[in-house]
Amino acid sequence: MVEEEKSLNFIEEIIEEDLRNGKNDGRVLTRFPPEPNGYLHIGHAKSICLNFSLAQKYNGKTNLRFDDTNPVTEDVEYVDSIKKDIQWLGFQWADELYTSDYFDTLYAYAVELIKKELAYVDDSTSEEIAASKGTPTVPGTPTVYRSRSIEENLRLFEEMRDGKYKDGEKVLRAKIDLASPNMHMRDPIIYRIKHAHHHRTGDKWCIYPMYDFAHGQSDSIEKITHSVCTLEFIPHRPLYDWLIDRLEIFPSKQYEFARLNLNYTVMSKRKLLQLVNEKFVEGWDDPRMPTISGLRRRGYTPESIRNFCERIGIQKRENMIDVSLLEFCIREDLNKTAWRRMAVLDPIKLIITNYPEGKVEELVGENNPEVEGGEGNRVIPFSNELWIERDDFMEDAPKKFFRLGPGLSVRLKHGYIVTCTDFKKDENGNITEVHCEYVPNSKSGEDTSGMKVKGTIHWVSVTHAKEVEVRLYDRLFQDENPAAAEDFKASINPNSLHIIEKAYVEPDLANAELGKGYQFIRLGYFNLDSRNTTADKLVFNRTVTLKDSWAKESKK
Numbered sequence: 001m002v003e004e005e006k007s008l009n010f011i012e013e014i015i016e017e018d019l020r021n022g023k024n025d026g027r028v029l030t031r032f033p034p035e036p037n038g039y040l041h042i043g044h045a046k047s048i049c050l051n052f053s054l055a056q057k058y059n060g061k062t063n064l065r066f067d068d069t070n071p072v073t074e075d076v077e078y079v080d081s082i083k084k085d086i087q088w089l090g091f092q093w094a095d096e097l098y099t100s101d102y103f104d105t106l107y108a109y110a111v112e113l114i115k116k117e118l119a120y121v122d123d124s125t126s127e128e129i130a131a132s133k134g135t136p137t138v139p140g141t142p143t144v145y146r147s148r149s150i151e152e153n154l155r156l157f158e159e160m161r162d163g164k165y166k167d168g169e170k171v172l173r174a175k176i177d178l179a180s181p182n183m184h185m186r187d188p189i190i191y192r193i194k195h196a197h198h199h200r201t202g203d204k205w206c207i208y209p210m211y212d213f214a215h216g217q218s219d220s221i222e223k224i225t226h227s228v229c230t231l232e233f234i235p236h237r238p239l240y241d242w243l244i245d246r247l248e249i250f251p252s253k254q255y256e257f258a259r260l261n262l263n264y265t266v267m268s269k270r271k272l273l274q275l276v277n278e279k280f281v282e283g284w285d286d287p288r289m290p291t292i293s294g295l296r297r298r299g300y301t302p303e304s305i306r307n308f309c310e311r312i313g314i315q316k317r318e319n320m321i322d323v324s325l326l327e328f329c330i331r332e333d334l335n336k337t338a339w340r341r342m343a344v345l346d347p348i349k350l351i352i353t354n355y356p357e358g359k360v361e362e363l364v365g366e367n368n369p370e371v372e373g374g375e376g377n378r379v380i381p382f383s384n385e386l387w388i389e390r391d392d393f394m395e396d397a398p399k400k401f402f403r404l405g406p407g408l409s410v411r412l413k414h415g416y417i418v419t420c421t422d423f424k425k426d427e428n429g430n431i432t433e434v435h436c437e438y439v440p441n442s443k444s445g446e447d448t449s450g451m452k453v454k455g456t457i458h459w460v461s462v463t464h465a466k467e468v469e470v471r472l473y474d475r476l477f478q479d480e481n482p483a484a485a486e487d488f489k490a491s492i493n494p495n496s497l498h499i500i501e502k503a504y505v506e507p508d509l510a511n512a513e514l515g516k517g518y519q520f521i522r523l524g525y526f527n528l529d530s531r532n533t534t535a536d537k538l539v540f541n542r543t544v545t546l547k548d549s550w551a552k553e554s555k556k
């Protein structure tokens with residue numbers, strides 16, 4: 001029992017305290033409030049996992065609320081992708097809601113503030129307003145509009161709504177405290193004029209509420225009990241509470257946790273949109289993007305992402321998470337679930353000179369040796385001509401090279417031991433063929449040869465191999481903290497994508513399924529690309545290597 005309490009995160013502690021005190025009638029209702037102005041990224045996944053699992057843990061619910069108060073940047077394409085990504089992560093929201101559905105109520109709230117002498121219409125320009133706000137150490141000064149009468153404010157606000165004024169000509173400000181040490185309390189703007197078409201409300205409105213006015217009031221309308229957001233909203237909290245208090249509406253409460261930052265990654269939608277628009281990547285779902293859709297296409301599983309979010313936990317201070325932890329989580333998951341297959345990415349031909357030409361043996365290999373029973377077997381055809389990896393052969397092999405070279409022996413995975421007898425080169429000195437003899441009584445599983453070899457290499461039979469395209473990925477940024485640089489695009493890695501147009505895979509991969517992970521033995525985890533695969537050409541993405549190659553690199 002004691003141990004269980006120790007493992008609570010700070011928001012769980014708050015919720016348990018609230019439950020003990022009978023607050024909100026024991027109800028827990030959280031929300032995930034994306035602005036539909038881009039695709040979700042791994043940072044959003046952290047917020048999703050947190051909000052949904054808090055509700056699950058305390059028998060509560062989570063609303064999905066589209067925070068669609070900015071008509072210019074929002075789009076239904078984003079709404080659809082957000083819904084798909086949340087469900088793919090394994091969560092189901094209670095109600096699908098839109099802040100824009102509350103525009104009438106929010107307008108009425110604003111009128112109520114005016115009537116309480118707590119809001120006024122200001123004709124100043126945004127520069128004038130900024131200047132009159134003072135600085136954190138110098139109090140602001142009221143503009144001449146601050147003393148307008150209730151009647152005048154009501155009339156002007158109505159005219160703003162009715163489209164009498166141009167963008168920026170007037171704003172509605174809350175009347176709070178121009179000397180507050182918190183700049184957000186110095187008469188913040190709560191409504192602005194924007195003559196723009198909204199993806200849901202069409203042309204009904206030409207005034208739109210600001211984030212601070214819409215967000216807390218939407219929480220309250222939905223009777224959200226715990227409104228969880230990221231740390232940068234701490235200074236907004238007094239305003240959140242002030243508005244709810246003055247409007248005398250349901251007292252939702254805001255709590256803040258540290259956003260997820262990943263090294264070698266940019267995470268703001270604005271920056272990701274630039275990568276898309278300027279064609280640094282193929283789209284929002286490019287396998288190098290930190291978006292949920294990019295990670296999915298790359299071959300990440302929902303389990304691995306949920307596990308990652310669980311592992312990093314939640315903190316009250318900003319920090320930077322190593323992207324190799326995310327890679328560790330997918331490796332750990334795929335090691336348990338991926339089916340093993342053989343593929344050769346950089347082929348040279350191996351000819352077994354003492355194996356009859358035209359003879360084909362059907363070798364078998366377990367699909368998944370990590371589980372009892374192996375999830376069945378697949379057939380792997382073996383013949384006298386095989387593709388092997390170019391770097392599995394060396395003409396002048398050093399002592400500890402346990403692969404092929406003149407006179408050296410290796411085991412062919414699932415097959416026989418072979419010994420290299422000869423090789424051929426072209427005029428440029430490139431190896432073109434490796435000749436071997438096989439040991440007939442050394443077949444895997446029934447080996448009576450008594451021979452011991454140190455290395456096992458993968459291969460595919462030349463006549464049976466299927467030709468596919470393989471895409472290898474590296475980090476999109478070379479800089480550990482690209483977002484901190486003046487120009488984040490300056491550190492884009494020019495070699496983040498390596499396309500192998502002609503790789504050979506074992507024939508069973510013709511049946512590869514979308515969304516399923518495959519381990520190409522000794523090469524990494526791969527999955528079928530969902531966008532560019534066609535019936536004629538399979539395209540595989542490497543999800544992650546088998547080992548953390550970057551860790552090795554940095555220890556060099």
Ligand code: ATP
Pocket residue numbers: 032033034035036042043044046047067228229230258259260261267268269270
């Ligand atoms: P971005 O800066 O990437 O555009 P945002 O905060 O503007 O992100 P929203 O759509 O407003 O994006 O975010 C929806 C929810 O996701 C918010 O509650 C926000 O706090 C949370 N969120 C966004 N980015 C992160 C992150 N990196 N880590 C954790 N939570 C995040």
Ligand code: MG
Pocket residue numbers: 035
């Ligand atoms: Mg936002």
